[in-house]
Amino acid sequence: MSTPSNWPLPPQSIRFIIPHKIIEKLSNNKLSKDLYPLGAGYYKEAEGHRMERLEHDDHLLIYCLDGKGKIRVNQKNIAVNSGDLIVLPRGTAHQYASSLNIPWTIYWCHFEGALADDFITHLQISEQKPVVHLGLHSSLVSEFDALLEARHSSYHLNAFINAANQLRQILTHIALLQPLVRSQDADSFDLEKIHSLMQARIHEQLDIDTLAASVNLSKYHFIKKYRDITGTTPINHFIHLKIERACHLLDISSRTIAEVAFMVGYEDAYYFSRVFKKVMGISPTQYRKLQVGAWSYKSFKTATV
Structure with a gap:
């Protein structure tokens, strides 16, 4: 798994790294081997959060709920705002950082699996432009929350198999939402x-x-x-x-x-x-x-x- 950031974790934020023994079991289990999380988290108002990876050996999903940030990919700087989704496939060198003035609140998940590349392809998000405005969706927030429930499981394998299938739900839900995403009028009721x-x-x-x-x-x-x-x-x-x-x-x-x-x-x-x-x-x-x-x-x- 790509090394997660060492951002100091404050109260009400979550960083959950799945133990190697559990990952090994997930990668060999018929119900989870196609797609499984390696780590996930929720960072609330993540002031000072930043990361640089010259080598990125898994897939990473970041969903910005609030605040602002920026990411640099392929020598281009891209702004990240509330409702934006970042998809970073394996092998994509990158840098990202939360805004100093309006720090972002994000969900994130590193993942792998035999079909992980296919799930990334299914999203139809260009590696040249890995940030898309998905909008804020309460159902998607609930799905990320459910994924993070595995951390309360006392490392019971069934909970992580459930988390693996929750990740599948998140990725297929994102693919379903994309054609429906459209910009809203500035004065509309969101x-x-x-x-x-x-x-x-x-x-x-x-x-x-x-x-x-x-x-x-x-x-x-x-x-x-x-x-x-x-x-x-x-x-x-x-x-x-x-x-x-x-x-x-x-x-x-x-x-x-x-x-x-x-x-x-x-x-x-x-x-x-x-x-x-x-x-x-x-x-x-x-x-x-x-x-x-x-x-x-x-x-x-x-x-x-």
């Missing part, structure tokens, strides 16, 4: 940008002022426009995203209710349980009992916040 910001901050609190500022609107006009388009309020949608995430964590792990609450931005587990029950109709404990059949699906009724 709903995907708002939802992507919500997904990226799902483990935190997020206020209306921050959401409104992301699309350059006043709080009043933002709430009105959002409700006109979606039929709900932005905070209600954000709460539902948090509870969806909590359900996923309850499904796939044995974490305590308090731990799950903290992972979706609630320091008070009791308050989290109240919000969860208001949305789902049952408590987190009752929801977890669905897994073992101790709670009937007939009792499972969703509510509206």
Whole structure:
């Protein structure tokens, strides 16, 4: 694997390098050998982040959620902005750096596999111009988050096989999105940008002022426009995203209710349980009992916040 940057990792950022023994198993497993991650991460407001690779021996994907940066490939400097995707195939020497004034927030993944070259070709992104404006897509953000879930697996191979197939989902999703990408009017309401910001901050609190500022609107006009388009309020949608995430964590792990609450931005587990029950109709404990059949699906009724 190409050496990842040694950028000092602050809180709320992630750098996850898959151990060599796991990579060896992935490369020999029929379910993952065609495509598998070598390492992945999420860098939030990555001030001072920079990298230079004269030798690049795997494939690298970088998805910029916010902020700015730049990359130098083939003796050309290319600006990187929010919503841009960088694809660096094996063998492509490169330099990149986060902006000093508006540091980028990015997801990244190094990957390999017997069909990795074919997946790169399928993206139809020129090596001469490896930066494309894909736009901000909340579903893609969720897929990167799911890929990073493997780091909680205690190195169980099945979790990494799942991550390998999540990477396949990400790359094929990008290929599907590309023909649909088109520039938006400067004054258009970028709903995907708002939802992507919500997904990226799902483990935190997020206020209306921050959401409104992301699309350059006043709080009043933002709430009105959002409700006109979606039929709900932005905070209600954000709460539902948090509870969806909590359900996923309850499904796939044995974490305590308090731990799950903290992972979706609630320091008070009791308050989290109240919000969860208001949305789902049952408590987190009752929801977890669905897994073992101790709670009937007939009792499972969703509510509206």
